[in-house]
Amino acid sequence: MPPLCPPPPWLLLNNVSCMHNAQTVLRDINLSIHDGTTLVLTGANGSGKTTLLRMLAGFSRPSMGEILWNSHDVTSPGQYKLQLNWMSLKDTVKKKLTMLENVKWFELLEGKDGSRRKRLQLARLLAIDRLIWLLDEPSIVLDAEGTRLLEYIIAEHRKEGGIVFVSTHLPIEIEDSMPHQLPQRFP
Template sequence: MRIAPVPRLVASRVACMRSGQVVIRDVNMTLHEGGAMLLTGPNGSGKSTFLRLLAGFLKPSAGQLLWDGHDLSGPGLYDEYRTQVHLVGAKDGIKAQMSVYENVQFWELLEGLDGGTMPALEYMGIAHYAEREGAVLSLGQRKRLQLARLLAIPRPLWLLDEPSVGLDSQGVKLLEQMIYNHRQQGGMALVATHVPIGLRDHQDLKFPARNFETVQPFGGL
């Protein structure tokens, strides 16, 4: 009898509360090696919060998050889990006075890696800007630089919040190919977007809009 593979990431009835308001509730999802999930829903429906929660910047107010079968609420597990995750959000973190090359290499060296920066810049089509300061880049070039870090610093789980914003059509195709290649190597991607993006064989997770009420206590949900 064939045994089904254990999912790498599981969210079970996850909820998150911030400043006395329920931001997300009862979110369930399962992601296996090589999988992709498309997060859709109106502004304010909790997509970005959910990605930040999966990145370890927030913790669930209720429910469980499991990575490789381990409940992340266990001692020290979040710290180890964060080293497996890349979050690409609205803030690109690009240092204006550092060169394009240094903006990637800094993070690469911080991870104890070396040699991946230039290939990443070449893939994203911005290697010819390597010696220029980050301050001179256009919005699209900044986005390509932000995405280059995914390639230079390998991690299995990509959490991408509106990753195509600022990209031209060629840039979007590069992004789609990046995600495809990542998945072919066993990586996973969760993508929150309002813009159509090509993800092969992906799952859908829809976040409904709701008027979030103030609740006291949380256990009353």
């Protein structure tokens, strides 16, 4: 009997590099991501964690290399983006809303501490059923209980074959995760 070959990866990053303002942000990232995988990206501020997540989301293209989902470029229109659930826990103005709508949105959140806002965003993750979660600093301002909740929902998502990318500065306990340390950009 011939040896069993592993299944092809859902996501493949081949020599992914990114330049921004003539500076190398990411260089030669090579990863194979299968179902049930969690990749934990760590690195200093400015090391490219959010940049890599944005490229995985198809929001921007690598300067070199390719990111493939089932052999298709992630920036191409198609089914890939329907599989994504992006969660950036940074409070930013929502570009698709008018200024008045942004003000109303932040008024709604006003008075809620950071931990409650994060829990609302975690609830959104669960409400929108997607295969791939891109989580940018998900444990910022979560208390210990909130962090345990985050770790639990990531574990449950993985059990169902979900793929999770986490960028973080803070320790997070995710069993059998793939750590990926991005090098510091600046000397």
